[in-house]
Amino acid sequence: MLSIIIAQACCKGYLVRRRCLVARQALIKVQAIVRGHLSRLQYQKCRAAVVAIQSYARGWLVRHEIAKQVAAAVVIQRRYRSHRLKQQLSVTMTEVSEKCSQVVVSYNTIPVLLNFISSTNRSMASLHVIKVVLKILLNICKNPTHKKLVRFA
Numbered sequence: 001m002l003s004i005i006i007a008q009a010c011c012k013g014y015l016v017r018r019r020c021l022v023a024r025q026a027l028i029k030v031q032a033i034v035r036g037h038l039s040r041l042q043y044q045k046c047r048a049a050v051v052a053i054q055s056y057a058r059g060w061l062v063r064h065e066i067a068k069q070v071a072a073a074v075v076i077q078r079r080y081r082s083h084r085l086k087q088q089l090s091v092t093m094t095e096v097s098e099k100c101s102q103v104v105v106s107y108n109t110i111p112v113l114l115n116f117i118s119s120t121n122r123s124m125a126s127l128h129v130i131k132v133v134l135k136i137l138l139n140i141c142k143n144p145t146h147k148k149l150v151r152f153a
Helices: 003-093 097-108 111-119 124-142 144-149
Strands: none
Touching: 003 124, 097 111, 097 124, 111 124
16 A cells, blocks of 8 residues: 555656646746747847937938028028129129219219118128219219319219
């Protein structure tokens, strides 16, 4: 009878050890699944943060580049408009003829020109107009016949 009890004890011990081994393997499998899931969640959060930082950085770079291009376009437009204004003014009044200077003197517009010089702002366009007005006045002063007719206010 003792041998049967010993055989039963060995059998029961074997079965319990096998159940424990199966339970341990199942527990290890569950732990691996949970750890993998947590790692994937952590990776997704980290990746989302990296993507957000990259998108902000790329957006800033694009906006910065666009701002530089807009500034360059403004410079080009300003220079073109100034050049166009200079051409228009040079075509109309750069070289004042004898007849034109006579008309300016005869209508006594010299005080108007002087008031114009004192009242304009000092922008690039106004400076160019002032330059043309000074050329007109210089041309009038060079002509000896106009010196007698000039009446300053």
